[in-house]
Amino acid sequence: MNTRRSPLLPKDSLTQSLALLALLVLGAIGVAGPSGLLAWGENARLLQQREVEIAQLSAERDRVKNRVDLLDPRHADPDLVGELLRSNLNVAHPDELVIPVDN
Numbered sequence: 001m002n003t004r005r006s007p008l009l010p011k012d013s014l015t016q017s018l019a020l021l022a023l024l025v026l027g028a029i030g031v032a033g034p035s036g037l038l039a040w041g042e043n044a045r046l047l048q049q050r051e052v053e054i055a056q057l058s059a060e061r062d063r064v065k066n067r068v069d070l071l072d073p074r075h076a077d078p079d080l081v082g083e084l085l086r087s088n089l090n091v092a093h094p095d096e097l098v099i100p101v102d103n
Helices: 010-032 037-070 078-089
Strands: none
């Protein structure tokens, strides 16, 4: 028995070509797309950068919160109040010596 393959019909050839093209496009998107393999490194770098920024902002927030707590009108810290009065209003006690600093 002679089993010869019949040549592909134009319709079958076109279908296979379109399927191959679709697979190639999906593969390219999977590698180079916005959430593909190449983007993982960039996303990891951005995540690490944002985590550092969050840590800095959290430290700044804690510092400001502490300062606000020290300036609460019900029980303000006298040392901080005195420091702010001296620096913002340029006032000093009679027994203090003021030394100007050139910047």
